[in-house]
Amino acid sequence: MKKIAIIGRPNVGKSSLFNRLVKKRDAITSDIAGTTRDVKRRNTVIINKEVELLDTGGLDKGCELFDKIKEMSLKAAYKADIILYMVDGKSIPEDEDKKLFYELQNLGKEVALVVNKIDNDKMKENLWDYYEFGTDAIFGISVAHNRNTVELLDWIASKIPDSDIIKEDEEGEDEIQIIEPELDDEDFFANARKHDEDDDGFTYWDDDEMDGVIQDDTIYGNNDRIKEFNEEDVNHIKIAIIGRTNVGKSSLLNALLGEERSVVSSVAGTTIDPIDETIDYKGKQLTFVDTAGLRRRGKILGIEKYALMRTTEMLDNSNMALIVLDASEPFLDLDEKIAGLVDSNRLASIIVLNKWDISKREEHDKIIKEVRERFKFLAYAPIITISAKSHQRVDKLHDMILEINENYSQRIPTSKINEVLERALRRHTLPSVSGQVIRIYYATQYETRPPKIAIVMNKPSGLHFTYRRYLTNQMREAFNFTGTPLLFKAKKRGEK
Missing domain, CATH: 3.40.50.300 (P-loop containing nucleotide triphosphate hydrolases)
Structure with a gap:
């Protein structure tokens, strides 16, 4: 070509x-x-x-x-x-x-x-x-x-x-189409839900909106419809590289590709348009997308508005995210909110601590502990320390991506899921609600990427979030869901 x-x-x-x-x-x-x-x-x-x-x-x-x-x-x-x-x-x-x-x-x-x-x-x-x-x-x-x-x-x-x-x-249409390049401020967040703002002006998820949708590391889709399992193309993995400005996302893309594909500069906000590149690795296609660095909304200038919209579109179309953090500097609230975008898009994820070569290595345990405390909602995401500039440990990321994609794409047999469910129910009986007995009949996985499990029961509303968290932990102990969110839907028999 x-x-x-x-x-x-x-x-x-x-x-x-x-x-x-x-x-x-x-x-x-x-x-x-x-x-x-x-x-x-x-x-x-x-x-x-x-x-x-x-x-x-x-x-x-x-x-x-x-x-x-x-x-x-x-x-x-x-x-x-x-x-x-x-x-x-x-x-x-x-x-x-x-x-x-x-x-x-x-x-x-x-x-x-x-x-x-x-x-x-x-x-x-x-x-x-x-x-x-x-x-x-x-x-x-x-x-x-x-x-x-x-x-x-x-x-x-x-x-x-x-x-x-x-x-x-x-062949598609040969006719050159008229393209209107206009995009005003009202269109800026057209593809994103509207949320309130906190003190620093960055959008975040309201507690009311999150209630019943995200509990700890488990997402319970209130609007999900149970559908027949459909095997997707697990050989093509779309990976978004996301983080705030100047954390080294473009350097990481270049290191992963083994060539200088993206412009790297000390100027914050160098990347504007998301850049994607596909490589073949061990029989899989890995498409990496270098997204624009995110700032607090009050500091977003000019064409960066377009960049943020494109970044949210890339997350919608990705399977996995590499959440890049600067290990040489203190973490910011903005880092948490950016990671929250990954969690809300239900993507498999890896937390990448970049610039490890210039960080205080003696504080390794302290830094890892801080990451776990700040990003509790990504407790399932593995952490890797790298230097994109010197390529230190970057080669390990390729195999990590393949491993997590297997977890993200796996389908657990119904019999295996119910064995774990039965043991969990024997250890801790379901509490009753207002004197009503709550029963779980069975559970089955109905979708992958990410794994979604339906819990069929007599009164879905009676499944308390603490018990759902308990079931989540039991499933994670029994099966390898490292790097991937685990989604549940409580439903009645015969409910679609």
Whole structure:
């Protein structure tokens, strides 16, 4: 499959063209220079040929962050087969653009000059200035108004071999769709439930909302419907890397992949758009997603609003989370609230104590104890100490992920569950409620990822949370549920 890199200076419309070619609003777009920082990759269809499209950060220089963005973007261009070099048609040609364009041409690749923001016929005159670049492959387009893109698509398709033609029944629509990039403050938390705020302004779960939903490390879904067991693809694990800003999430992604995939900088909030990358490991597909660092709501600025919304979407689509904490600094209340997002999404999880190489190692037991005390709701999550920068113990994470995925995806036979249930009932009889005898008939697992168990009884409302916690502990002692939440639903016989 051919790789196509969209490259150019900041704010020329690279991400907008990327979104139009992949036919959805995937990359975050804004008028702020430097919105795109990491290289975003997506497979799409140009005419009837499948390609891998790369959206890159702007080629700017100055601070450490922009220098690294430029370096990553040029690396992507050097590895691509076709390069779309974009410029702003509303401005005059830049000498730096000419220099980079000639450099890319000398690589022997197919390079097109895409002059964007030619929004009307009068602006076509601006194209003459760009013939100074000395190329016939020049296209004046307007991504925002969807003007004159057909010729560009035809040129791209002509550079892709016929072997990459997809079958007609697999092909999606070729038509370039109009994409509205607008997102206002009211839409910001549209995909999240509304909650009150605490003193520091970060959203949290109300006690009333949590009542009957989460008790200790066990989630009891009041609205779950019992359904037939459906085996999911346990060979593909989607792992979100989550934490507050500057805890080392991008460094961890690079260490897990064994390559510099995500821009790493001392600038807080470097990652804006979630970056995903898939590797094969021992017969499994591991898709890691480097999410934007989270801040208190009062400190969220500009495009970080978009980043937080994308992060919550990534959690919705993940199976597992690596909760990254900075072991070299005191833990914050914000760390707990971020971990609460993982718990509320019912994900398998690993607590990753990063920067262990610069932490006070002699206080190992003290730090681990503090983590357990602060994150009691993640008592099932294992803890690993690493240094993403030096790659210390990062290699152990791959096997931990596979092990926890097995726990997260396992289905316990009904007979085994009921053996544990019977022993538990013999040890501690169910207390009566208002003189009424409470009976449990049997239990059965009805779903995986995460494991969900239905407890069938005569009066579901009579199952006190302390007894449910007792049953949870019994199940965890009998079966390996390390790293995964355990969900229960109390129901009557015949209830769906």
